Amino acid sequence: MILECEIELVFKKSLNMSTYHHTLYRDDRLGIQAEKITNKTDGGYGLGKSKTYYYIDNDEREFHTIDELIEAYNQKYKDSEDTPDMEVKYIKVLISRKIK
Numbered sequence: 609m610i611l612e613c614e615i616e617l618v619f620k621k622s623l624n625m626s627t628y629h630h631t632l633y634r635d636d637r638l639g640i641q642a643e644k645i646t647n648k649t650d651g652g653y654g655l656g657k658s659k660t661y662y663y664i665d666n667d668e669r670e671f672h673t674i675d676e677l678i679e680a681y682n683q684k685y686k687d688s689e690d691t692p693d694m695e696v697k698y699i700k701v702l703i704s705r706k707i708k
Contacts, residue, residue, distance in 0.1 A: 610638060610681055612678060614638075615638065617640070618636075619631070621627050627647065628646060628647050628648055629655070630644070631643070638681070640663070640664055640681070641663050642660055642662050642663075642703055644658050644661075645659050646659075646683055655691055662674060662681060667684065
């Protein structure tokens with residue numbers, strides 16, 4: 609499980625086009641990325657309102673808010689030790705009881 613304060617999105621790259629600006633942020637430890645797309649106004653000089661989309665590695669869904677991302681991530685990786693790189697497996701051990 610993760611909280612919003614544990615997500616460390618780091619700038620990776622940006623692409624400046626004539627009609628929009630695209631920026632990519634990643635948290636490689638958690639396998640999360642955010643893409644911010646900002647449309648430019650007429651003539652390409654001013655910036656309009658931006659939209660941010662969030663993704664989890666190996667998950668086809670797209671999330672529009674950080675809260676949606678966190679909820680889906682916590683459902684996918686339910687245990688605190690469960691991460692994209694590690695999987696939690698439990699082993700049941702049976703031993704005989706000692707009777708007095």
